[in-house]
Amino acid sequence: MKSAVETLNPTRVRLTVEVPFEELKDSLDAAYKKINQQVTVKGFRKGKIPARVIDQRFGRGAVLEEAVNDALPKFYTEAVNEAELNVLGQPEVDITELKDGETLNFTAEVDVRPSLELPEDFSSIEVEVDAVEVTDEDVEKSVEQLRERFASTSPVERAAEDGDVVTVDLEAKVDGEVLEDGVAQGVSYTIGSGELLDGIDDAVKGLSAGEEATFTSELKGGSAAGKEAEVTVKVTQVAARELPELDDEFAQLASEFDTLDELKADSTKRLANMKQFDQATQAQERVLDKLLELVEVPVPEKLLEDEINTRKHNLEHHQLGQMGLTLDKYLELQGKTAEEFETETREAAVKGIKTQFVLDELVKREKLNVNQEELTEHLMRRAASSGMSPDQFAQAVVEGGQVPLLVGEVARGKALALVVESATVKDTNGEVVDLDDEEDEATAEAADADTEAADAAEEKTEG
DSSP: OEEEEEEEETTEEEEEEEEEGGGGHHHHHHHHHHHHHHOOOTTSOTTOOOHHHHHHHHOHHHHHHHHHHHHHHHHHHHHHHHHTOOEEEEEEEEEEEEETTTEEEEEEEEEEOOOOOOOSOOTTOEEEEOOOOOOHHHHHHHHHHHHHHTOEEEEOSSOOOTTOEEEEEEEEEETTEEEEEEEEEEEEEETTSOOSOTTHHHHHTTOOTTOEEEEEEEOOSSTTTTSEEEEEEEEEEEEEEEOOOSSHHHHHHHSSOSSHHHHHHHHHHHHHHHHHHHHHHHHHHHHHHHHHHHSOOOOOHHHHHHHHHHHHHHIIIIIHHHHTOOHHHHHHHHTOOHHHHHHHHHHHHHHHHHHHHHHHHHHHHHTOOOOHHHHHHHHHHHHHHHTSOHHHHHHHHHHTTOHHHHHHHHHHHHHHHHHHHHSEEEETTSOBOOOTTTHHHHHHHHHHHHHHHHHHHHHHHHO
């Protein structure tokens, strides 16, 4: 077999392959055997029909077609390996010549990973991040949120007010008909929380137990999601929320601390840790953006389209589907036009693919490996974000053949960490930031965010 490579553009090549006919022998034998099992010829036992009879009855062309279809993937793979190409997705194959007993010639156009020129070092990268500052207001807000969790309620004989917890019965009608899933009784709702239906706060405020009101609202879920409904709400109980006093007794109730001062000191420490992690994440993202500016990265159009479609599919059929929203309604809530959504999705897809290409090239250049401990830690983190147990997630990963994708994510995280170590990171106060404590996890998450969907798109094209 002979093959040659023609570069069509930085991300696409054309392979020209010439195959001597004798190399089709195994595939021809397999084709006769397959046809033998599928057809019946009077006078011959099934599977024992001579090749010449098959040629006469069904045509040599049918046999050749079967043999070529069987052999092409093997010859294509050999040509790819011989040329040391890093291909993306499926090729477009065109048989240019097929002479029985003489030769098989074909071409294959396919996308390839582009060759990238990375900087020798990344010391020129400098980014600014938010300073870590925990204010008294931050601490008070944190303690107040904890206080809200320990609030108690007690029934009152008065009209409902903001902050009260009301027990209500609901009935929703669309076009005058009560919905099958539009009736609910004994629903507990905190006025002002915004956790139920738009318009319910104004409807129930001022009502006492036993009173009802009617209002219109767009349903967020159920059989009539997105439709305007006439909702009748009846208040069966009004309860006032009572917050515990902010004192040492509350600290002992709500935490392991003996005093309120100790509780506030712990809140300060926790908030500082959270802000440090956020700062590290911000640093990784900004360093990554600077890195992508330094490298020219051509993007294969087919891979880009697959990436865009993957992102749209995940948004529409997973994220929005779980919330009972259509894409149009989502765009309305976001205040975006369809054109703006398309532009943002495309830009995010381009960034995701460029990130994967650049970090993979860095992994290759630096010969970065992933050990079992690093892979396990990454798997645990991904399991937590998916809502699955580590065992369930690991099983799904193995069964879906996704282990190489996870290994790639970890390796890219390590590559980005190398860049961050070389970069200069300063906060808004002009102080150089030491990211050692938070860097590993934040870097991994920053790399994951831009490459997970790109992985999925690439896997789809490679499949």
